Amino acid sequence: ATPPDTLVEAWKLDEIISLDPAELFEFTASEIAGNTYERLIGFDLKDVSKIHGEVAESWTVSPDGKTLTFKIRQGKKFASGNPLTAEDVAFSLQRAVILDKSPAFIIGQFGFTKDNVKDKIKQTGPYEFTMELDKPYAPTFVLYCLTSSVASVVDKKLVMQNEKDGDMGYNWLKTKYAGSGPFTIRDWKANEVVVLERNPNYEKPTPLARVIYRHIKETATQRLLLEKGDVDVARNLNPEEMAAVSKNPDIKTNSGVKGGVWYVGLNQKNPNLAKPEVREALKYLVDYSAISDTIMKNQAEVHQTFLPKGFLGAIDDKPYKLDVAKAKDLLTKAGLPNGFSMTMDVRSNSESASIAQAIQQTFAQAGVKLELIPGDGKQVLTKYRARQHDSVIYRWGADYQDPNTNADTFAANDDNSDNAKAKPLTWRNAWDPGPLTAKTRAAVTEQDPEKRAAMYQELQKAVLKDGPFIIMMQEIEVMAMRKNVEGVIIGPSFDTNFVSQAKKN
Amino acid sequence: MTKPLLDVEDLRVRFHLRTGTVEAVRGVSFQLGRERLGIVGESGSGKSQTGRAILGLTPPPGEVTAQRLAFDGIDLLTASKRTLRTLRGGRISMVMQDPKYSLNPVMTIGEQIIEAYKAHAKAGRNEARDKALAMLEAVKMRDPQRVFSLYPHEVSGGMGQRAMIAMMLVTDPDLLIADEPTSALDVTVSMEVLRILDELVSERGMGLIFISHDLKLVSSFCDRVLVMYAGRVVEELEAKNLREAKHPYTQGLMRCLPTLADDVRPLPTLNRDPAWAL
Amino acid sequence: MLDIQNLQVVFGTGRLRVDAVKNVSFHVEPGAAYGLVGESGSGKSTVLRAICGLAPITAGRVRVDGAAVTTPRGKAFYRTVQMVFQDPYASLHPRHTVDRTLAEPLSIHGEKDAEARILQALREVGLGPSFRFRYPHQLSGGQRQRIAIARALILRPKVLLLDEPTSALDASVQAEILNLLDDLRRRLGLTYILVSHDLAVVAHLCERLLVMRHGEAVEETTSVALRSGAASNDYTQSLIHASQGFTRAVRPSTQALAG
């Protein structure tokens, strides 16, 4: 059994490589950052379109739309005891850009570089700072980006105390903590455990004294631990296990829709897949509802457009369902009446392997012979990024809550050549979306939210019809937990699963 | 001769094998007093099995029966395991053919002698040690102290054989079965070993069964000889009368050896008569 | 036929050095039989092995048929010199039939007519064709030794090296093998070198012999001298004495000869 003031979660933690908000980008680390750091802006978990200040008290946008001025809440303190001021906020943003780690582009995309960021993001008063953008972006776009964990506020004084060789405390913060959130990070043992502890300086002390994430790789093990009460929450149960534990009177399940989508990418370098009829035919050869009702029960729901529900402009069109006759027609039109053979790269040991096998079955009904190539996560990814696949089954998770994050990757491709710099999903599948690229770029600077939403709807429809993506499902996150656990929040993004108000009765 | 030390009547040893039942010893009978009894015969004639059956050490698939198998009045066939254990090594001992295999390679020679002694005599460590050293000296070991702490592989075949004899005689047995104690040794060394055994018999009055395939040796060393063929005793006679053996098998064995004394060419060979085995 | 001059064989180096044979010389005429006797470890086998290349010649000279041997020995050498080993149980490949064992040398040397020669070799050692497809475990020790002899003879060598060919055998079988060897020598005009620790066996088969001890030649003598008990060397004397059987009291050896 677990202590009453401690919440223990069983979770696969082996992907954490850093706890520095300027670097962390994985689901697990993001969630931990969400519970331990505060960000400039937050959004309403029920209605993502509502934005509010978290560390920021208020903000104003200049008439030309290029300068934002933020006022910071006063009286906040870091866990270390240092007061939180605009200096810390500006420093945190600058630091993210200067360190230039993986998530830095979320802030950097507004025209900040290592060299100019100190001028463009400036402290203008003890509790005020400004941001100067290179273009008049849609303000919602900017603000949504500031809700992501890379915009977490770090304790400048503490971090700089631990600076070595001008690394802005990077090597220190990788494994340590310098924030102001409801919990502090007490300990991280790679592949073993992350321990959070109540931050006494947080304005609204948490009911729990401690939250412990234990690395449990086996889902069956997670289940046994949960049923036995040795963990309070199990995070990675599969549908069958979920169904089984939900019969247990001591256990309940909580779920929330997430921003991730499951899709099959079709490489346009394959001449068969480059035919529009073939792409469409394949979209008719997936039994969406059967998969989401069985293999992915409680894990995902049918969704076919690239924007997940809850995003600005998201539509929920579902034109495709399993229709072998129609698919055969389309294949005949494409000159492949007897079907053809293709391969699909699959991450072994994951849900995708099961989905892929179900797809394999339905493809076969129209004569499409699908050979599955299982591989390690990183191995499949390497191949995918080198455009060496025929098709691949993968999941895409939004980087931040603005629709641009998905549009940018599903609908835009600036350079389809083999040595392009950016590698969005369109590029990886060697698809040139033509005019859609320009439309995506235009949508980013559209100031009117309604017009902007309409632009994204158009993009979604175009990709749905013609894109080399069979988008199948939107992710649902389910946590199985002991009955006495309350207040665990499953937010719409992976860094908004909060335990700050959780308690155990 | 009064009551015999060992009385064997109709001893049989059978092995039940896949290919059928093999009778290795078929109705051997003899009596032994305090004397040197030789058992000769060619390879596989059942000499060793006879010796082992007396000690109750016939290997697993074997089965031993006899009309009578008594040592000093004790029936060995019906004796309890416990009795047998006290007899074994205590009053009956056996020197085995090859010291290379019969000594435990990971124990020192001294340890092994002490162990044999302590299995039968209530003695302290020091007393046992003294006894062992005395025994090593008795078998004419040149440097008993040194040999005492040597491992079997560190001594030569002759020394090993003497150590084996020391180990088997440390309890002052009444009967010693020596199974080809010299066939692994050089002629010169084997003479020394025989001399030791000879002294023990004449000085201590021990009974000795001497198993060998070397007729010449047996005839010169023993008092009485049993000649075995295919598991049976085909002839029993005084050792000195071996030259006058009646049985054609014994005669054949005697004649087919080349000697320095005369040069027979071709050497007579043995024509086995199936009737001998019956 | 065979001429050994100052043969020396050393195994190992440093602490592990063993001087197995020290400075041994002897000479064997064609068609003669020469014996080597001595106690265990005196280097008898090593001399034989050095002659046929199974042990290194550290110093000295070995001549066969007037020519010095080469290292490694050529095929021609093996057609001239063959060896029979002490232990008939170890010298035959346990998984090969008699047929295969005898066919092997023929195929190595590219001889034709294997069929007939195998049968002939079996006949020569007094075994019938029924033995041809047996495995060693289906043969008695004496039969095995006969096969080993047949194998050595099948290439028609001139010299046969015999390393205690009968010491693992029963007395009656020993007589058979000794008779066979005697007979073969006469019929095929072979040259023998015979190693044995049994003086009587050496005397039976050989005309001359060399007594060895600790790797050295003690004395060369004849079997006639041996039979008459005339030995100049003490060690040879003691060997003669011991071969007479057990004697209660230590007496001069000459007396024992009568018994």
Added chain:
Amino acid sequence: MASSVANGGGGHDALRFYLTKTAQFVIVLATTLLGLVAVTFFIGRVVPIDPVIAIVGDRAPAHVYERARQELGLDLPLIQQFWIYLKKAATGDFGNSVLTTNPVMTDIANAFPATLELATLGTLIGVILGIPLGILAAVKRGSFIDQFVRVLGLAGYSIPIFWLGLMGLLVFYAKLGWVAGPGRIDVTYSYLYTPVTNIVLLDTAMQGQWDAFWDAVSHIILPACLLGYFSLAYISRMTRSFMLNELAQEYVIAARVKGLSEMRVIWRHALRNAAVPLVTVIALSYANLLEGSVLTETIFAWPGLGQYITNSLQNADMNAVLGGTLVIGAVFVLLNLVSDLLYRLLDPRTR
């Protein structure tokens, strides 16, 4: 592997003998490790996984990716990379793990004791039960107990470890509640002691945290028994076969001739001799447990070396893989040496 050398010689010779032996051992260790590094290194480079992704993730912009690639030195020729690696490794620097960001040696210092603890206990169980069972089977050859040991052993060879592991958890942890669940120690106790050796049983015991100690015991007992079972399967079978071999030797009969009790014949004589090859077998089975517990570690959420290396391999974290492999290789060679020494100790013939 023991090369036996004739005995004898004075103190000077003995000294020289041991010096040569030591030199030989160092050379063996060095070449084996070098070979291991080379093989692992080059395998690591042909593995079609981009190690850079492991660091920067999938979403990183091109320039971030490029920079990370250069930092890893992946743009240099292979041979040069290997040389650089060797030079660093010689000074004990195996680089940092990409996944955990720690120096590889630090990670291994954490993970190895966990595996060591488990494997040692497993081997102990295997030895304590396996040897008597093997002896019993040999002494009562063909009897019921012999067949039982045989089937027990064969089952140990044939049952997938993950199946047995999960079933064990289900029965003894979930249903019966006799043992604690996966993990090394309960969270309640995990901060009651300071890790010194990282061997939980040792640390807690040395610091007198007996509650924590007993909790750790109840965590380790199930996986240890599981590994113990597999080691038992192997050891009992080998014991049986060695004992059969020894019991057929002449010296055993000689011991019986001396009138020793059967117990003494078996334990003092036969086993003492069987122990010689058994040492090698035990060392081998120990080494196998050290390297082969990947699946057990996964199921029991045991943060050990097996999991560490597998996880690293799957993420192309080559520094970690190399480091881990080297440690296991070194342990292997070391165990070889120890069994060699024990061999010498037990068998006077090789001294």
Added chain:
Amino acid sequence: MTGAPLPLASEPSGMRGWLLSAEPNSRWQARLGRFYLGWRAFTRNPLAVIGLGIILMLILVAVFADVIAPYSPVAGGDLRTQRLLPPSGTYWFGTDDQARDIFSRVIHGSRITLFVVVLVALIATPIGLLVGTVSGYLGGWVDTVLMRITDIFLAFPRLILALAFVAALGPGIENAIIAIAITSWPPYARIARAETMMIRNSDFIAAVKLQGASTPRIILGHVVPLCLSSLIVRVTLDMAGIILTAAGLGFLGLGAQPPMPEWGAMVATGRNYLIDQWWVAAMPGLAIFVVSLGFNLLGDGLRDVLDPKAAK
């Protein structure tokens, strides 16, 4: 042995007599006789016969898989109604998460298992045999070099090496087999070497040398046959390990590709349903167990027949 034959209680006659004849008339009879003797020794061990029975069953099942299996091993049924059904009259072993009949999959999986086992044996045994015999026979620096290489492969964590190889060559059953083969030869080399060292100084090797035989001839014709039997025994005993390693690779997703009915991969999938839908993992697991057991029992029996040292 020479000397008088001891009378046997019953003389073999007829066919048996012909086989057991001490004077075979042809190579064939000699060989058959040997085989028959071995067979008789073998059949005296009931467990070994059971083992042989299991292996024969495996082969039969693999050959007639198409006939035996009632359903397709790869095509699944309706996900909504036929998924994860417990064993019943229709689906003897139940169905899996893709609504496939597990019984049919297990039946067809026997082919893959057989393929793995045979191929590994065919690759690893000759490598081990060659390295071991050459190393043991030649000795010297050849021995040193070969044994160092063997040591390196031996000291390598086995699963890791296999994983690395599979990762390098790409997943798939063939590569898994190569990987397993590459990791399993070192022990064979060691055994073969030990055996060779024991026989290389024996008289019968000296005898062929004296007939002028070349080194390859001695190694292949004389040394190898003698090492073979203990190696065969060892390989059979290893079969279980090989199946389980293949299963382990399948478990890590690096073995057979879905939807191939490889037993290890099936168990791996079943792991997700282990507690409630136990049959998904248990059925292929049981198959692995039975076949490994079969190989082990067979190996044990063969040891008694082939290995002269182990036979008593």
